[in-house]
Amino acid sequence: MLPFARKLEDLGYPDLRAASVDILQVNLGWRCNQACKHCHLLAGPDRLEQMERDTMDEIVRVAARWSIPTVDLTGGAPELNPHFEYLVERLAATGTHILSRCNLTVLLEPGKEHLPEFYRDHRVELVCSLPYYQADLVDRLRGTGAFEKSLEALQRLNRAGYGEADSGLTLNLMYNPAGAYLPPEPGALEEIYHRELDNRFGIRFNRLLTLLNMPIGRFKDFLERSKNYDRYMGKLVAGFNPATVAGLMCRTLISIAWDGRLYDCDFNQALDLPLVSGLPQTIWDFDLATLATRPIRLADHCYGCTAGLGSSCGGCLAKE
Amino acid sequence: MTHYYEENDLERFDEIGKYRPDLYDIFMNYYQGVMSAGALTTREKALIALAVAHAVQCPYCIDAYTRGSLEAGSNMEEMTEAIHVAAAIRGGATLIHGIQAHNVAAKISI
Numbered sequence: 001m002l003p004f005a006r007k008l009e010d011l012g013y014p015d016l017r018a019a020s021v022d023i024l025q026v027n028l029g030w031r032c033n034q035a036c037k038h039c040h041l042l043a044g045p046d047r048l049e050q051m052e053r054d055t056m057d058e059i060v061r062v063a064a065r066w067s068i069p070t071v072d073l074t075g076g077a078p079e080l081n082p083h084f085e086y087l088v089e090r091l092a093a094t095g096t097h098i099l100s101r102c103n104l105t106v107l108l109e110p111g112k113e114h115l116p117e118f119y120r121d122h123r124v125e126l127v128c129s130l131p132y133y134q135a136d137l138v139d140r141l142r143g144t145g146a147f148e149k150s151l152e153a154l155q156r157l158n159r160a161g162y163g164e165a166d167s168g169l170t171l172n173l174m175y176n177p178a179g180a181y182l183p184p185e186p187g188a189l190e191e192i193y194h195r196e197l198d199n200r201f202g203i204r205f206n207r208l209l210t211l212l213n214m215p216i217g218r219f220k221d222f223l224e225r226s227k228n229y230d231r232y233m234g235k236l237v238a239g240f241n242p243a244t245v246a247g248l249m250c251r252t253l254i255s256i257a258w259d260g261r262l263y264d265c266d267f268n269q270a271l272d273l274p275l276v277s278g279l280p281q282t283i284w285d286f287d288l289a290t291l292a293t294r295p296i297r298l299a300d301h302c303y304g305c306t307a308g309l310g311s312s313c314g315g316c317l318a319k320e
Numbered sequence: 321m322t323h324y325y326e327e328n329d330l331e332r333f334d335e336i337g338k339y340r341p342d343l344y345d346i347f348m349n350y351y352q353g354v355m356s357a358g359a360l361t362t363r364e365k366a367l368i369a370l371a372v373a374h375a376v377q378c379p380y381c382i383d384a385y386t387r388g389s390l391e392a393g394s395n396m397e398e399m400t401e402a403i404h405v406a407a408a409i410r411g412g413a414t415l416i417h418g419i420q421a422h423n424v425a426a427k428i429s430i
Contacts, residue, residue, distance in 0.1 A: 134395060177390065184393035188361045192393065234331075 001237055004302040011242055016251070016296045018264075021288060023253040025072040025266060025313065026051070026059055028081040030258065033106050036129075036142050038176060040217035040270045043076045051258040056087045058283045059256060064094040066288045072253070072313065073100040074266060079112055092122040099125040101174075101313075104153040105146055116160035125170040126162060127209065127313075128154070133196040137178040154203045163204040171204075174315075176211045180228040182235065182308050183210035186316060209315030214267050214304045236303040243318040244310030250296045253313075256283050264296050266313070267304075273297050330380045363392035370399055371406040 008016055027041075028051045035044035063071055071091050078084055078100060091098050100119065107115050119126060128150075132138050135147035142150075154171075158164065163171035173193065177183050190208035197203040213219045215232060223229035255263040260283040263269040276295050280287050310317030337344025355365055366388040373381030389399050 132395070134397075137395065175393075179390065181387050181390045184363070184391055188363050189393035 001233065001300065004300050005298045007240060007303075008245065008298070011245065013245060016245070016248070016298060018254075018292055018294050018296060019251045021066070021068065021252065021254050021292050023070045023072050023249075024059065024063060024068050025074060025253050025255045026078075026087075027255065027257050027266060027269060028073060028075050028078040028084060028087070030076045031080045032076040032103065033080065033109055034077070034103055034142050034146065036103075036218070037222060038141060038213045038217075038219040040214050040219065040267055041076070042217050042270075047076065049076075049258045050081055051083070051260075053083050053086065055256075055258075055260040055283060056083055056090070058260065058286075060087070060090045060094060062283060062286045063091060063096045066286075068096055070097045070099060073098065074313075075101070077103050077106040079106050079115060080109075085118060088118070088122050088124060097125065098122065099127060102126050102128045102153075103142075104128050104130065104150040105142075107153040107156060108149050116156045116162070119157075120160045120162070120169055123169070125172075126157065127172045127174055128157075128205075129176075130154075130173045130193075131176050131178060133193050141176075141178050151201050151203065154197075154205070155201070158202075158204055163206055170206050172207045172209055173205050174209050174211055176213055180213075180223055180226070180232045182239065183212055183311070183316075185309055186210045207315075210309075210311070211313070211315070212304050212307065212311035214301055216267060216301050217270055233300075233303070236307040239307035240303060241306055241308060241310060241318055244306045247310065247312070247317040248296075248302075248305055249312040249314065250305075254291055260284065262286075262291075267301055268297060268299070271299070271301070273299060325379050327383070330383060361392075363389075363394060366392045367394060367398060367402040371402040374403050375406040375410055 008014075030041050030043045030047035030049040031045065032039075032043040032047070033045060059071070062068065073084075073087070075081070079102070081087075088098060088100075106112055129142075130138065130150055131141050138147035138150065139145065154163075157171055160169070161167040162169045175183060175186070175189065175193075186208050189210070193205070193208050197205070215223055215229065215236070220229070223232050250264040253265065255266050255269050257263060257269050261269075262275050262279075262281055262283065263273065264275060268274075274281055274297070276297050279294050280290060305311050305317070308316075308318075334344070355362070355369070357365075360368075366385055369381065370385040370389050373385050386399070389402075
């Protein structure tokens with residue numbers, strides 16, 4: 001396999017660099033009420049990593065000081081951080097756009113029933129995981145009963161106004177494959193999601209995003225255990241699409257770990273591949289001018305973002 | 321070669337163009353044109369391909385279009401129905417030829 005950095009070099013990107021920092025992606029911790037089989041972070045109920053308030057305060061300061069357009073909250077289940085509401089309230093006061101990644105089932109956890117209205121009151125955009133519109137695939141990835149709970153959570157979000165026309169409350173769903181294959185182009189599948197979820201359960205949402213399973217973490221364990229790793233990596237490499245490179249999320253995003261350390265993306269965070277040496281390494285050293293043009297740290301899992309239509313936390317990257 | 325069907329041979333498909341690359345290129349252009357979205361979606365075409373793969377019993381095609389159908393967003397219920405369509409048409413085709421047997425038997429029987 002040609003190393004990813006060499007592949008880009010051959011294409012005329014001798015050192016892939018960021019183009020801006022439009023998004024701070026904040027990982028609030030690796031604790032989650034689920035332990036999904038594809039999770040790149042090995043998140044689960046037993047994980048102890050949690051962001052502290054002083055780190056959050058610094059993130060809020062950075063977002064305000066540099067007028068960062070979007071702060072993207074993730075985890076684990078970010079809502080399980082005891083200071084989640086504290087962070088959202090302070091970020092909302094800065095005027096930045098807040099996006100939160102929600103696994104849906106967390107909304108049914110004791111003490112979390114208020115979250116749909118809390119999101120609404122702070123105009124939080126939601127990206128919610130729903131890997132398919134049928135129970136068997138969802139439960140296989142996310143645990144028995146996850147699909148039924150997800151439906152209940154989506155209905156609660158709809159009742160709060162999310163996904164409803166003209167509410168201005170965005171509810172996007174995130175698909176990911178339930179195995180060693182690539183995601184579809186989202187258009188046709190989005191139509192089916194809309195039809196199935198509305199007709200069968202009265203659920204409405206805005207857009208369907210599709211995400212590829214990155215060959216790291218628990219998903220890599222599955223690939224190796226099932227002897228699918230070589231073929232899956234081969235598919236990612238063979239599917240390299242130069243049209244995805246310009247829009248790679250690492251070019252406009254910086255990832256902040258629960259302990260305040262900086263990474264080019266959540267996947268590099270999972271692999272503990274910090275920013276290139278010599279750059280600011282923590283949120284306390286944040287400097288926009290330096291980070292907005294930084295060289296990106298590359299590794300072979302980056303083929304996961306450039307295969308086919310490409311993949312990112314915002315869905316696919318290239319036109320169909 | 322240990323088996324007539326080797327899994328990795330699927331990845332060697334382009335080697336069939338070695339002696340007549342012109343014909344291979346014509347075939348591949350046609351193939352890609354057929355399998356692209358048109359009046360039917362790529363999802364629908366992958367399901368048809370999966371059904372045909374079973375009808376012609378090609379293990380390479382079954383492998384490719386099982387993956388292809390999943391990658392197009394189909395599920396096992398849809399894929400199994402498509403395979404039943406292939407089975408039904410093959411079964412029906414067998415049975416309709418039974419009329420030929422009836423005809424032959426009728427012709428030669430007293």
